[in-house]
Amino acid sequence: MTESHILASWAANAAAWTEAVRNREIESRVRATDAAVLAAVVDRRPRTVLDLGCGEGWLANELAGRGFEVLGVDAIAALIERARGGGKAAFEVAGYRQIAESGLGGRRFDLVVCNFALFGEESVPSLIRRIPDLLSPGGAFVVQTLHPVVASGDQPYADGWRKGSWAGFSDAFTDPAPWYFRTLGTWVAMLRDAGLALVEMREPVDSKTGKPASVIFVAKVA
Numbered sequence: 001m002t003e004s005h006i007l008a009s010w011a012a013n014a015a016a017w018t019e020a021v022r023n024r025e026i027e028s029r030v031r032a033t034d035a036a037v038l039a040a041v042v043d044r045r046p047r048t049v050l051d052l053g054c055g056e057g058w059l060a061n062e063l064a065g066r067g068f069e070v071l072g073v074d075a076i077a078a079l080i081e082r083a084r085g086g087g088k089a090a091f092e093v094a095g096y097r098q099i100a101e102s103g104l105g106g107r108r109f110d111l112v113v114c115n116f117a118l119f120g121e122e123s124v125p126s127l128i129r130r131i132p133d134l135l136s137p138g139g140a141f142v143v144q145t146l147h148p149v150v151a152s153g154d155q156p157y158a159d160g161w162r163k164g165s166w167a168g169f170s171d172a173f174t175d176p177a178p179w180y181f182r183t184l185g186t187w188v189a190m191l192r193d194a195g196l197a198l199v200e201m202r203e204p205v206d207s208k209t210g211k212p213a214s215v216i217f218v219a220k221v222a
């Protein structure tokens with residue numbers, strides 16, 4: 001129920017999300033996290049990149065514009081439609097459940113990236129267990145997510161579902177979905193349980209707040 005609410009919410013907010021990203025309305029992205037995820041990908045010098053949960057496609061298209069061969073996938077057809085109009089990357093509609101069950105037709109990539117796109121309790125570990133099958137030999141998995149220490153706020157620092165919110169976003173947003181909070185330790189354990197080893201962790205700092213805007217995990221097949 002909660003997992004399906006996540007997808008229903010992204011479907012309902014596809015237009016508002018595209019506007020917010022393309023009009024650069026999300027300040028933490030502009031100040032810190034867009035550049036941080038781009039650097040984390042580019043520094044690995046991949047030839048081929050899979051952007052999982054690509055949304056309206058900004059990252060996939062930015063990378064394709066820099067000469068990388070990029071496939072973006074997302075469960076929401078309305079977002080993929082917008083992504084296709086936005087640049088040079090290739091895009092397909094695919095959900096995490098489908099990818100967890102059967103991969104992407106045997107295709108492998110030098111780097112798989114997930115930028116603020118992992119929210120579920122069950123869907124996320126299932127997807128991550130499939131990542132080694134999506135990576136070329138020596139390939140890397142890059143995840144950018146909210147920094148758990150900052151995102152936990154006043155609530156206990158413990159895994160669990162959290163209420164969604166569009167606070168700070170425009171009135172065009174509706175029906176925020178809950179998301180599953182994970183501690184730093186849980187993220188690292190989830191990678192390990194999927195046969196991945198953490199090789200790097202970056203904590204981009206937001207110049208306005210002085211706090212980490214996110215955490216970026218870089219993992220490789222152990």
Ligand SMILES: C[S@@+](CC[C@H](N)C(=O)[O-])C[C@H]1O[C@@H](n2cnc3c(N)ncnc32)[C@H](O)[C@@H]1O
Binds near residue numbers: 006054059097116123
């Ligand atoms: C916050 S947006 C991030 C989009 C993009 N990565 C970016 O950086 O702008 C989260 C994305 O994750 C996608 N997503 C969430 N759950 C998914 C699932 N189970 N399967 C595929 N995509 C999913 C949503 O459709 C949405 O596009």
